[in-house]
Amino acid sequence: MSTRSELNQGLVVGSHGRHCVVETPDGERRICHPRGKKSQAVVGDHVLWLPALPGQGDEGTIEKVQTRRNLFYRQDEIRTKSFAANLDQVLILLAAEPVFSESQLVRALIAAEAEHIKPIIALNKSDLVEPFARAWERLWPYRHMGGESNTEHHYRVLPMSLTESGSVDHQALMPILAGKTTLVLGPSGVGKSTLVNLLVPGAYAQTGEISQALNSGKHTTTTTTLYWIDKERTTALIDSPGFQEFGLRHLAPTDLARCMPDIAAHAGNCRFYNCTHLHEPGCGVRERVLDAGEDQKQADAISANRYRIYGELFEELSAPPKY
Numbered sequence: 001m002s003t004r005s006e007l008n009q010g011l012v013v014g015s016h017g018r019h020c021v022v023e024t025p026d027g028e029r030r031i032c033h034p035r036g037k038k039s040q041a042v043v044g045d046h047v048l049w050l051p052a053l054p055g056q057g058d059e060g061t062i063e064k065v066q067t068r069r070n071l072f073y074r075q076d077e078i079r080t081k082s083f084a085a086n087l088d089q090v091l092i093l094l095a096a097e098p099v100f101s102e103s104q105l106v107r108a109l110i111a112a113e114a115e116h117i118k119p120i121i122a123l124n125k126s127d128l129v130e131p132f133a134r135a136w137e138r139l140w141p142y143r144h145m146g147g148e149s150n151t152e153h154h155y156r157v158l159p160m161s162l163t164e165s166g167s168v169d170h171q172a173l174m175p176i177l178a179g180k181t182t183l184v185l186g187p188s189g190v191g192k193s194t195l196v197n198l199l200v201p202g203a204y205a206q207t208g209e210i211s212q213a214l215n216s217g218k219h220t221t222t223t224t225t226l227y228w229i230d231k232e233r234t235t236a237l238i239d240s241p242g243f244q245e246f247g248l249r250h251l252a253p254t255d256l257a258r259c260m261p262d263i264a265a266h267a268g269n270c271r272f273y274n275c276t277h278l279h280e281p282g283c284g285v286r287e288r289v290l291d292a293g294e295d296q297k298q299a300d301a302i303s304a305n306r307y308r309i310y311g312e313l314f315e316e317l318s319a320p321p322k323y
């Protein structure tokens with residue numbers, strides 16, 4: 001038994017509003033509260049925590065959040081929402097239906113790039129043949145970005161049909177996920193729960209008890225949870241709600257180009273070192289932007305849609321805050 005004065009190591013595996021679920025190195029999970037603003041932890045954080053004083057229940061306190069390798073978050077006009085910390089990769093799950101927003105996809109990719117977290121894209125519901133074909137086409141620039149050969153591609157884009165060919169998808173995903181911590185992101189209805197259940201059978205039942213304890217009597221808070229895929233606890237999947245309203249307020253407009261690999265590839269060819277790629281003469285980026293009417297299937301060029309979204313984001317991040 002540890003005494004009150006002993007700081008324990010732990011990994012945050014659940015976040016329910018301000019409460020956290022902390023897992024000890026031997027796999028035991030317990031609810032902890034942050035001691036103050038500074039010890040506000042997110043899923044994936046390594047923390048030092050203290051157990052409750054004898055007779056004061058079994059909820060602990062988080063005393064210190066260890067230095068993070070990265071923090072994946074979004075920020076809008078009003079608030080910052082941290083998804084998770086210390087990630088190896090983000091799996092962005094999209095589907096043939098509902099039709100995805102390319103702007104939301106770009107935002108999620110930029111947020112990941114900004115924190116040096118590797119993004120992977122998966123397009124689900126390949127059994128819905130026609131809408132899938134359309135969505136797969138829309139992803140052409142993402143499937144080919146960085147070069148013509150498979151080994152040069154900047155992003156990995158995986159087709160799946162989680163309800164129809166789950167075991168095939170499972171096999172395709174495991175080597176990509178093994179030994180890593182992956183955050184799964186996706187808009188509602190794409191099959192995120194189906195994916196989590198496929199990789200972590202009984203995932204939702206497993207956490208039911210602790211979530212119920214946290215949410216009983218209170219309004220239900222949105223939760224983020226880390227699941228171990230393997231018994232050895234080396235491969236983790238983090239399920240987090242919220243893909244909408246993906247604000248990038250924490251970035252400067254001039255950060256955008258380096259977080260968009262197809263634009264970054266040409267930014268070195270601009271006449272001005274501080275070129276915004278919006279209107280300057282001698283801009284190496286604008287030279288490579290495809291017209292909307294042109295064939296968009298050119299791996300070393302910049303698609304009309306991506307450049308339009310770049311411009312919209314640049315404007316959004318340049319506007320003074322409204323609040």
Ligand SMILES: Nc1nc2c(ncn2[C@@H]2O[C@H](COP(=O)(O)OP(=O)(O)OP(=O)(O)O)[C@@H](O)[C@H]2O)c(=O)[nH]1
Nearest residue numbers: 124125127161162163164188189190191192193194
């Ligand atoms: N046709 C088809 N439907 C699928 C596939 N994968 C999931 N679905 C269906 O899509 C719907 C949404 O799946 P969920 O796994 O609940 O999706 P989710 O992303 O967790 O959705 P939310 O709970 O709204 O966040 C369900 O009706 C699934 O059966 C697929 O590969 N093909």
Ligand SMILES: [Zn+2]
Nearest residue numbers: 270275277283
């Ligand atoms: Zn330029």
